[in-house]
Amino acid sequence: MSLVQLLVVILTYNLLVFGNGSALLALLQHRFVQDGILNLDQFLYAYALGRVTPGQNNLYLASIGYMVCGWLGACAAILAIQVPGYLVLPVLKIYEQIRAWRSVQGAIRGLTAASVGLMFAVALNIGREALTGLVPWVVFLTTLVLIFLARRGMLVGMVGAAALGLALKFVLTV
Amino acid sequence: MAVPGEPRDKLTLGQLFGVFFKAGCAFGGGLGVLGLLQEQLVTLRRLLSDRELMTLWSIGRVMPSGTMTAVAVAVGHRLAGFRGTVVALVAMILPGFICVVVLTMAYGWLAHGPVLDYIDATLLPAALGIVIVSAFRLGRPIFRPSRDLAFAAVGCVLAAMPSINPALVILAGGAAGAFLLRGEDEPD
Numbered sequence: 001m002s003l004v005q006l007l008v009v010i011l012t013y014n015l016l017v018f019g020n021g022s023a024l025l026a027l028l029q030h031r032f033v034q035d036g037i038l039n040l041d042q043f044l045y046a047y048a049l050g051r052v053t054p055g056q057n058n059l060y061l062a063s064i065g066y067m068v069c070g071w072l073g074a075c076a077a078i079l080a081i082q083v084p085g086y087l088v089l090p091v092l093k094i095y096e097q098i099r100a101w102r103s104v105q106g107a108i109r110g111l112t113a114a115s116v117g118l119m120f121a122v123a124l125n126i127g128r129e130a131l132t133g134l135v136p137w138v139v140f141l142t143t144l145v146l147i148f149l150a151r152r153g154m155l156v157g158m159v160g161a162a163a164l165g166l167a168l169k170f171v172l173t174v
Numbered sequence: 175m176a177v178p179g180e181p182r183d184k185l186t187l188g189q190l191f192g193v194f195f196k197a198g199c200a201f202g203g204g205l206g207v208l209g210l211l212q213e214q215l216v217t218l219r220r221l222l223s224d225r226e227l228m229t230l231w232s233i234g235r236v237m238p239s240g241t242m243t244a245v246a247v248a249v250g251h252r253l254a255g256f257r258g259t260v261v262a263l264v265a266m267i268l269p270g271f272i273c274v275v276v277l278t279m280a281y282g283w284l285a286h287g288p289v290l291d292y293i294d295a296t297l298l299p300a301a302l303g304i305v306i307v308s309a310f311r312l313g314r315p316i317f318r319p320s321r322d323l324a325f326a327a328v329g330c331v332l333a334a335m336p337s338i339n340p341a342l343v344i345l346a347g348g349a350a351g352a353f354l355l356r357g358e359d360e361p362d
Contacts, residue, residue, distance in 0.1 A: 012226040042245070042281070049277050050203075055270025057203040058240050061233045062271050074275050082263055084315025085243030088234060089259075092248055099233040102356040111232040113226070113322040114344045116313035118235070122205055123309055124334055126302045138298040150309015154213050154307065155199060156180025158300040162201075165296035 001037050003069050003076055010061060010080035024058070030062060042067055073087065139165035185221070187261050193219075194246060194265035199265045202301025204242040207266065209308030211245070216311075221253065228312045235344050242266065321355055 013027045025047065032038045038046075046067065050060030058081055065077025094157075098104050130136050139161045148156035192213045200206035208231060210352070222230075227245075234244030243263065248261030277284060307325045316322040325347055332343045 001295040003305045033259070043238060044180050045281055045284075046278065048294075049274050052201075053270050053273040053277065054266060055198045055207060055273075056240050056242050059267065059270040059274050060333040062274045065274050066229060066278045067281075071275070074278075076269060078267060081240055082243050082267070084239035085234075085237065085247045085263070086259070087239065088237050088244040088248050089251060090295030091233060100175050103352040106354065107348040107352035108229055108232070109322060111236070111344055111348040112228050113308055113316055113325035113351070113355075114329035114333075114347025115228060115232040115235055116309065116316060117326040117331075117347075118333040118343060119205060119305070119313065120326075121333035121340075122203075123302065123305045124330075126202070126298065130298040130302050133295075135295055140299040140303050141297050143300045144307070147303065147307050154209050154304050155196065158201060158206075158297075159302055160295045161303065162300040165299065166292060169292060169295060169350070 001068050003072055006065060006068055006073055007076040007080050010065075010077050011083070014081050015084055028061075028064065032068075038064065038067055133166050135169045138168060185219075185259060187254055190250060190254050190258055191261050193263040194262045195251070195268060198266040198269045200301070200304060201297045202305050204240065205305040205308060206301045207242050208245070208312070209304040211249070212308050212311055215249065215330075222249070224312050225315055228315075231312070232348075234343060235346075236341050325351065325355070 009031055010028075012032075013024055016027070029043060033040050033043050043064070045062035045147060046060050049061075049063050050057040059078070061077040061081055062074040065073035065075070067073075069076065095104070099108075131140060142161035142164055143157050146152045146160050147154055152160065179268055192210070196214060197207045200210040208227075212224070212227055212312035216227055230245050230292040231241060231250045234248065237244040245339070246266050247259045248263040250258035250260070252258075254261065310317075313326065316326055328344055329347050332338055332346075333340045
């Protein structure tokens with residue numbers, strides 16, 4: 001697969017699925033694994049990296065890009081998933097013109113309220129996957145304690161709790 | 175409410191880079207990044223309100239791109255113009271991009287070892303803590319008996335169903351809100 005093909009495939013799929021990460025994953029698996037560009041092991045490894053690295057989950061596409069075309073492929077993959085974000089600028093421009101309309105204010109309130117619900121749904125899903133034993137529960141609760149009670153910043157809370165978890169897991173394993 | 179796209183307060187490009195780079199260091203996917211942005215832009219620097227950031231996130235959620243990509247473009251544009259969009263995006267992506275590529279280069283060593291399991295078992299629960307804290311902070315304005323809260327509850331139930339595209343849930347919330355929430359007093 002050439003660099004341009006890689007860019008076009010990821011850009012097209014990204015636009016098609018409209019923010020649905022699962023659907024994007026299915027399309028990518030079909031294109032890259034079933035067509036023999038990557039093996040399933042490489043594909044799943046790339047996907048796993050999106051979960052264990054900082055930032056947005058869709059950065060796993062950089063891994064796929066790297067496996068296909070090296071550093072340039074990684075950059076092209078990231079470019080393909082970032083560029084559509086600029087569509088938000090004309091949308092906000094239109095929003096500025098019509099935001100005084102009562103129905104638009106209602107729509108934004110509806111969007112916002114549904115988004116809050118979505119955040120809790122995502123938290124539930126992550127919780128189901130993440131809280132599977134003693135160490136994850138200790139890490140989770142320590143994060144909350146550090147952020148709320150010790151009033152540490154989120155980053156400090158997260159890194160501190162994860163470091164404690166790593167140490168605990170190491171001790172329990174040895 | 176101020177207009178989410180309107181320039182109001184400015185940051186230098188260096189400050190903007192710092193804010194988004196820090197946010198890009200958060201684990202937990204887009205919501206982890208959002209949590210750090212909320213802390214930086216709302217709590218510490220008071221450049222946006224919770225409601226404004228939440229509105230941008232909601233609009234970003236229905237864009238055909240990563241949600242936080244759209245948020246970074248919108249916030250970067252508001253605080254530092256077009257150059258701000260590029261700086262915000264690059265800064266937010268950089269930490270994760272470098273980690274992903276370096277770990278991909280190490281595929282041969284790491285693919286079948288325990289390292290990724292270790293990271294998964296410790297960072298994911300910590301990220302969950304951030305996601306929950308940011309959900310409570312950003313949802314604060316609607317946590318009172320109201321139609322907004324009912325919308326959030328229905329949105330949560332629908333979005334938890336794996337067969338439903340979350341973007342559709344949010345769009346449906348917007349469409350229903352246009353009829354059911356128009357003209358109502360906003361929760362404080």
